[in-house]
């Protein structure tokens with residue numbers, strides 16, 4: 001069925017080369033991993049952010065898209081599914097997902113990720129950890145030469161129950177954070193960002209993270225923490241990176 005689709009090299013480049021890099025990563029990830037020939041129902045996770053927009057676009061171009069049920073990871077993702085004419089499902093109905101596509105803020109050499117730069121980490125982790133196959137799509141800026149905390153300098157996003165934020169901030173410093181702040185809405189909203197689950201986000205900078213699994217476990221053990229943006233323990237199967245020269249690379 002992929003032969004009926006326009007191939008990526010047949011498409012005109014986008015005006016912003018970074019957007020072209022995101023598109024090539026996402027289109028290739030879908031072309032090479034999506035169960036194109038499936039005739040029965042396929043449950044697909046659709047992540048959040050600016051790169052996964054192109055994965056949803058590509059899936060929306062597939063001629064058998066009526067067979068797919070797409071599970072969102074938040075409000076933006078739900079809109080992407082609707083806008084691309086795909087069937088929307090809920091994780092409560094479909095707790096087992098065949099394949100999920102999502103972006104990342106940073107990817108280390110072992111395929112550990114930092115996610116949550118767009119405030120969607122909890123539902124993203126729920127969907128990713130419920131998926132048999134989890135494919136990351138990103139542009140070249142997201143690759144870390146080795147550890148997390150090198151390319152992404154804004155800290156580890158952590159979703160917390162609002163009433164616990166002051167306590168969690170103190171505890172994060174005890175765990176070794178050099179800076180921890182409640183994410184603010186800035187000019188778009190006075191006061192803190194509120195997630196799709198009505199929680200707050202803390203961005204905690206731990207510098208270079210050599211043991212992301214341990215850091216995740218330590219943070220997750222704090223009272224008030226819902227989830228961390230550290231996606232570790234082999235959760236991601238493969239990453240596609242759009243490069244600045246218009247090509248793509250992979251890591252698995």
Ligand SMILES: O=C[C@H](O)[C@H](O)[C@H](O)COP(=O)(O)O
Nearest residue numbers: 049050051103116118119120
């Ligand atoms: O909360 C947001 C998500 O984790 C995004 O997938 C992540 O921030 C990457 O987004 P983008 O593709 O826009 O760089």
